Amino acid sequence: MCGIVGYVGPQQAVPILLEGLKRLEYRGYDSAGLALLQDGGIIIQKSAGKIRVLEESIKGMQFDSNCGIAHTRWATHGEPNDTNAHPHTDGSGRISVVHNGIIENFRTLKQYLERKGHRFNTETDTEIIAHLIQDNYQGDLFEAVRKALTQVEGTYGIAVVSLDHPGEIVAARHGSPLVIGSGNGENFIASDVSAILRHTDQVMYLEDRELAHITADGFNVATIENTEVTPEIEKIEWSLEQIEKGGFSHFMLKEIYEQPLALNNAIRGRLNFEEGISRLNGLQLQMEELLSIQRIIITACGTSWHSALIGEYMIEDLARIPVEVEYASEFRYRSPIISDGTLVFVISQSGETADTLAALREAKRKGATGLGICNVVGSTIARETDGGIYIHAGPEIGVASTKAFTSQIMVLALVTLLLARQRDMSHEKGRQFVDAIQKLPSQVQSILDESDQIKRLADMFSDHNNFLYLGRGINFPTALEGALKMKEISYIHAEGYPAAEMKHGPIALIDENMPVVVIALKDQVYDKVLSNIQEIKARNGRVIAIATEGDEEIKRLANHVLYIPKVMYHLTPILSIIPLQLLAYFVAVNRGCDVDQPRNLAKSVTVE
Numbered sequence: 073m074c075g076i077v078g079y080v081g082p083q084q085a086v087p088i089l090l091e092g093l094k095r096l097e098y099r100g101y102d103s104a105g106l107a108l109l110q111d112g113g114i115i116i117q118k119s120a121g122k123i124r125v126l127e128e129s130i131k132g133m134q135f136d137s138n139c140g141i142a143h144t145r146w147a148t149h150g151e152p153n154d155t156n157a158h159p160h161t162d163g164s165g166r167i168s169v170v171h172n173g174i175i176e177n178f179r180t181l182k183q184y185l186e187r188k189g190h191r192f193n194t195e196t197d198t199e200i201i202a203h204l205i206q207d208n209y210q211g212d213l214f215e216a217v218r219k220a221l222t223q224v225e226g227t228y229g230i231a232v233v234s235l236d237h238p239g240e241i242v243a244a245r246h247g248s249p250l251v252i253g254s255g256n257g258e259n260f261i262a263s264d265v266s267a268i269l270r271h272t273d274q275v276m277y278l279e280d281r282e283l284a285h286i287t288a289d290g291f292n293v294a295t296i297e298n299t300e301v302t303p304e305i306e307k308i309e310w311s312l313e314q315i316e317k318g319g320f321s322h323f324m325l326k327e328i329y330e331q332p333l334a335l336n337n338a339i340r341g342r343l344n345f346e347e348g349i350s351r352l353n354g355l356q357l358q359m360e361e362l363l364s365i366q367r368i369i370i371t372a373c374g375t376s377w378h379s380a381l382i383g384e385y386m387i388e389d390l391a392r393i394p395v396e397v398e399y400a401s402e403f404r405y406r407s408p409i410i411s412d413g414t415l416v417f418v419i420s421q422s423g424e425t426a427d428t429l430a431a432l433r434e435a436k437r438k439g440a441t442g443l444g445i446c447n448v449v450g451s452t453i454a455r456e457t458d459g460g461i462y463i464h465a466g467p468e469i470g471v472a473s474t475k476a477f478t479s480q481i482m483v484l485a486l487v488t489l490l491l492a493r494q495r496d497m498s499h500e501k502g503r504q505f506v507d508a509i510q511k512l513p514s515q516v517q518s519i520l521d522e523s524d525q526i527k528r529l530a531d532m533f534s535d536h537n538n539f540l541y542l543g544r545g546i547n548f549p550t551a552l553e554g555a556l557k558m559k560e561i562s563y564i565h566a567e568g569y570p571a572a573e574m575k576h577g578p579i580a581l582i583d584e585n586m587p588v589v590v591i592a593l594k595d596q597v598y599d600k601v602l603s604n605i606q607e608i609k610a611r612n613g614r615v616i617a618i619a620t621e622g623d624e625e626i627k628r629l630a631n632h633v634l635y636i637p638k639v640m641y642h643l644t645p646i647l648s649i650i651p652l653q654l655l656a657y658f659v660a661v662n663r664g665c666d667v668d669q670p671r672n673l674a675k676s677v678t679v680e
């Protein structure tokens with residue numbers, strides 16, 4: 073949510089900042105701007121719209137700056153116009169700030185500053201920070217920022233420059249990620265490593281309530297209480313190639329096609345066929361601790377919440393441990409019961425989602441062991457959990473989550489196997505499970521190879537304004553996820569339901585204009601789903617069935633059939649979601665939507 077990038081060093085800052093912003097654009101894209109220290113002054117350029125609008129607006133201008141900060145915004149306070157775009161300045165125009173997060177006490181601070189004579193030009197909470205820094209300034213920028221932040225409540229990742237301090241950036245973090253990139257005679261600050269990976273793979277993640285003073289020669293870090301922190305440099309494992317489109321027209325399509333590879337990465341070194349088991353050392357749990365688990369709570373948001381629901385079906389059915397799944401935004405504000413033997417899993421692709429992080433902290437506060445299933449290595453959630461499992465899906469840039477979803481389910485299958493084999497699952501069943509898991513990447517590939525068929529279907533249905541998605545059992549969450557993919561990237565209203573619930577309300581919507589996507593696999597609920605299809609057909613609904621290869625019967629009922637390979641029931645969502653991802657993608661492209669950056673959305677939701 074919002075992106076920050078900053079540079080100080082011998083190179084021209086503008087190209088580095090613009091390139092960094094473009095790589096961060098997936099985090100927020102309603103306005104963008106930059107502040108440059110040049111010739112003893114600060115140059116600020118900002119505009120509503122995407123980065124290309126900003127780029128266009130500064131075309132032909134000559135810059136000569138070696139130090140600057142930049143921002144791409146996802147609006148929280150104030151509409152996305154030129155004025156509200158970051159950077160923001162204090163009244164004197166000497167200090168400039170970019171900010172991610174929300175200042176919760178900004179009204180109180182505004183009144184306090186107004187009483188002292190400060191005047192404000194924007195509707196943003198960020199402008200307050202610039203004024204507050206100025207209010208605390210007595211010749212030391214770092215100290216002024218530090219003091220200002222002791223007055224602030226809320227979340228922030230900020231970068232600050234001042235014309236009185238050429239060649240210096242002060243950055244601070246509380247609840248909104250920031251990473252310092254360490255270069256050779258140059259340094260960087262960014263909200264996400266992708267912005268600076270072209271220049272350095274040596275980084276230091278700032279922790280909450282830490283500030284950094286950055287120059288070309290180095291950086292110092294201290295806490296907000298002014299205790300010095302020894303920087304720990306880490307190496308980024310992601311390559312530049314991984315964060316580029318590599319010939320695909322969209323990141324989302326690239327990421328859909330990366331799923332066989334991502335699934336292989338998720339299982340690499342973690343399965344043992346002979347023994348029919350999985351090994352997940354990252355959980356940091358001893359055998360006795362795993363055996364003493366009485367109950368599991370899984371909490372997450374959005375797509376990750378859907379994978380959690382699939383995990384619930386898998387773990388309860390196969391490991392026989394009670395599982396509850398809850399939206400992180402709900403979990404954090406009630407008083408969840410965490411009894412002895414309760415394990416809490418949080419699932420997050422980004423590892424930065426504000427509600428999920430807060431839920432993790434709440435669970436840990438109540439004494440639970442908090443484990444994570446994350447993609448981004450070094451992310452806040454990954455660092456704050458007691459243990460966890462990385463899904464190793466590689467960077468996911470498309471705002472709509474695809475490969476992270478299937479990789480999360482894969483990891484949940486490994487967790488299930490681990491827990492089930494300690495309990496009732498036999499050696500033979502364990503081996504069958506391992507065998508089925510290992511076949512999944514090539515089965516996903518075989519569905520991707522048939523994408524033309526899905527494209528043809530998308531061409532037929534792209535002008536519809538509503539879609540219904542139905543599934544039962546473990547594929548009910550798949551229906552939810554299919555509907556989410558469709559609505560978020562194509563702006564078509566789509567709803568997911570458990571198939572049998574249809575007759576308790578949604579059936580009223582069905583007529584010849586309502587495409588209904590039904591996941592109708594040859595499993596224990598197949599006959600029940602066929603009855604649901606009959607009910608739709610009786611009302612002239614148009615059925616697109618996701619069916620098991622070799623099922624001829626379904627052809628007589630459904631208007632269109634997309635086949636997926638046969639697989640063990642508990643692993644079916646990894647296959648059944650693939651055609652639904654592709655269907656949403658092709659429909660969105662046909663409708664001319666911005667697939668990778670859908671309106672109003674942002675990757676990594678770091679505000680509540």
Ligand code: F6R
Nearest residue numbers: 374375376420421422425472473
């Ligand atoms: C939908 C999507 C979102 C995320 C949600 C949680 O395609 O991507 O619903 O799943 O914002 O994000 P993470 O997994 O990063 O916590």
